[in-house]
Amino acid sequence: MKVVKSKIIDNIKILNKIYRLTCEFAGDIRPGQFFMLKTLDNSFLLPRPISVHDSSENTVTFLYRTEGKGTSKISTLREDDEIQLFGPLGNGFALDNLSGKIAVVGGGIGIAPLLYLVKSLGKNADVFLGFKDAENAYLIDEFKKYADRTIVVTEDGSIGEKGFVTDYICYKEYSTVLTCGPEIMMNKIIKNSMENNVKCYISLERRMACGMGVCLGCTVETKSGNKRACKDGPVFSSDELV
Amino acid sequence: MANLKINAMGLEFKNPVLSASGTYGFGEEFSEIYDVSILGGICSKGLTLNGRSGNTGVRLWETPMGLMNSIGLQNPGVDSFIKDELPRMKSYNTIIAANLGGHCDEDYYEGIYKLNETDVDLIELNISCPNVKSGGMAYGIKSAVAYEIVSKLRKICKKPLMVKLSPNAENISEMSIACEAAGADGISLINTIQALAIDIKKRKAVFDNIYAGLSGPCVKPIALRMVRDAAKSVKIPVCGLGGIMSAEDAVEFIMAGATLVQIGTGNFIKPDIAVEIINGLSEYMDKEGIKSLDEIRGII
Numbered sequence: 001m002k003v004v005k006s007k008i009i010d011n012i013k014i015l016n017k018i019y020r021l022t023c024e025f026a027g028d029i030r031p032g033q034f035f036m037l038k039t040l041d042n043s044f045l046l047p048r049p050i051s052v053h054d055s056s057e058n059t060v061t062f063l064y065r066t067e068g069k070g071t072s073k074i075s076t077l078r079e080d081d082e083i084q085l086f087g088p089l090g091n092g093f094a095l096d097n098l099s100g101k102i103a104v105v106g107g108g109i110g111i112a113p114l115l116y117l118v119k120s121l122g123k124n125a126d127v128f129l130g131f132k133d134a135e136n137a138y139l140i141d142e143f144k145k146y147a148d149r150t151i152v153v154t155e156d157g158s159i160g161e162k163g164f165v166t167d168y169i170c171y172k173e174y175s176t177v178l179t180c181g182p183e184i185m186m187n188k189i190i191k192n193s194m195e196n197n198v199k200c201y202i203s204l205e206r207r208m209a210c211g212m213g214v215c216l217g218c219t220v221e222t223k224s225g226n227k228r229a230c231k232d233g234p235v236f237s238s239d240e241l242v
Numbered sequence: 243m244a245n246l247k248i249n250a251m252g253l254e255f256k257n258p259v260l261s262a263s264g265t266y267g268f269g270e271e272f273s274e275i276y277d278v279s280i281l282g283g284i285c286s287k288g289l290t291l292n293g294r295s296g297n298t299g300v301r302l303w304e305t306p307m308g309l310m311n312s313i314g315l316q317n318p319g320v321d322s323f324i325k326d327e328l329p330r331m332k333s334y335n336t337i338i339a340a341n342l343g344g345h346c347d348e349d350y351y352e353g354i355y356k357l358n359e360t361d362v363d364l365i366e367l368n369i370s371c372p373n374v375k376s377g378g379m380a381y382g383i384k385s386a387v388a389y390e391i392v393s394k395l396r397k398i399c400k401k402p403l404m405v406k407l408s409p410n411a412e413n414i415s416e417m418s419i420a421c422e423a424a425g426a427d428g429i430s431l432i433n434t435i436q437a438l439a440i441d442i443k444k445r446k447a448v449f450d451n452i453y454a455g456l457s458g459p460c461v462k463p464i465a466l467r468m469v470r471d472a473a474k475s476v477k478i479p480v481c482g483l484g485g486i487m488s489a490e491d492a493v494e495f496i497m498a499g500a501t502l503v504q505i506g507t508g509n510f511i512k513p514d515i516a517v518e519i520i521n522g523l524s525e526y527m528d529k530e531g532i533k534s535l536d537e538i539r540g541i542i
Contacts, residue, residue, distance in 0.1 A: 001274060038512075042459075044304070045307055045308065045507075045511060046304050046309065046510060046511065047510070047511065086513055207300065207301075207302050209311070209507075210510040210513070213267060213271050214266055214267035214272075214287075214509070215264070216287075217302035218301075218302075219296065219301060219316075225295060
């Protein structure tokens with residue numbers, strides 16, 4: 001991990017409040033890791049934790065939704081502007097321990113860290129993407145390039161299957177489920193994975209200040225006591241969680 | 243190059259810049275980013291005799307140019323600190339301060355007895371944590387109460403003792419005088435300011451404990467005023483902190499009377515900020531033709 005002033009390559013609006021930011025960055029990044037992002041002015045105080053959406057030899061890409069002051073300000077940055085990056089942070093998904101067929105499940109902006117994950121898994125993963133409706137669906141074609149199968153589910157059925165993404169996963173086909181998205185979705189997946197005896201790893205989101213394990217603000221309750229989402233996570237095995 | 247060395251509390255600091263308790267863990271994470279031996283010193287995460295798992299609910303809340311926290315002294319306890327953290331911290335080749343809090347007199351006694359037997363350089367006595375219900379800050383509000391506990395601990399403590407004061411003290415000058423009279427070797431201030439955030443949608447306080455501690459650039463003007471009040475009242479060294487984000491901020495604290503300064507919330511905003519501040523202080527002195535910080539200390 002390092003702190004750098006990075007030059008922005010582009011910062012494109014994909015849809016509604018969803019942006020894709022690509023910056024110069026050299027260094028190894030694991031799928032599921034994140035960076036703390038901050039504009040160089042003092043328009044907001046705390047850096048914002050944003051997961052890595054994609055990475056190449058000299059770039060890192062983030063997919064984010066403008067939710068508050070920080071992300072809204074970041075969305076105003078343009079090509080050649082500079083941004084403070086601190087990372088990569090967190091454990092990321094432990095790819096070395098995976099075998100067999102993998103299900104990757106994302107909902108809403110939770111799909112952000114999953115593209116780089118699916119790319120790293122080769123054609124060994126089926127991807128399940130849940131959106132509200134066709135108007136709020138994005139990056140489906142990108143996932144199709146790298147996944148074995150890509151299953152899209154919308155609440156109103158305006159694109160793909162109708163209902164909730166959690167209803168379309170056939171757990172028996174998979175050795176492991178990797179997921180990121182709304183808590184209600186992930187809780188259902190944890191429950192179903194346990195019932196089907198399938199390993200499950202989830203990427204959690206928490207309010208953070210330091211991103212590196214010192215402020216103890218992003219607590220996750222686990223069977224072995226309090227853990228830090230930023231340092232011990234953000235990816236946790238569902239067995240660990242209380 | 244400017245000489246940044248500071249002699250205070252019987253210790254020699256490489257420079258006046260320390261990392262503040264609760265914002266630096268035990269140094270390990272920062273040592274992956276830069277050489278932490280450049281620091282004047284490191285104050286450990288706030289320790290209690292027995293480990294604590296900290297507070298429930300929301301622990302952090304951002305405000306305009308400020309950060310509210312209610313961590314609740316989550317820490318591994320004094321024994322674990324001595325066994326698992328201190329040996330590594332000592333290898334950083336800088337002054338190591340153990341920040342010690344307590345719920346009752348006995349907790350402080352036991353903690354001091356244990357730390358006496360280690361090679362920790364300095365004890366920062368926390369009588370100012372606003373986030374622990376039973377005790378903590380209770381010692382840091384009334385000067386007479388602070389005088390009593392500091393006097394008792396001074397008698398048994400074999401290490402230099404720096405008392406960390408709360409901005410919530412009834413009178414910061416009287417509090418400083420009380421600590422000096424009780425035998426403190428130094429004082430550090432300010433700890434966080436007790437504050438409130440409300441979630442109007444839920445119609446509830448944001449934090450389970452209702453109140454939390456406010457830090458960051460928004461508290462700096464208050465911290466400066468209190469550091470000046472303290473420094474004008476006592477002869478022992480004052481370590482100033484509260485919203486320092488640059489070398490210029492650190493200079494303001496020194497002009498207000500601080501011998502040492504601590505970087506707290508700034509460590510979260512820019513993880514290598516301490517490097518920038520130490521280099522910036524040196525550049526400032528060279529530019530202004532200042533040979534020793536004594537020339538500008540307490541000039542306000």
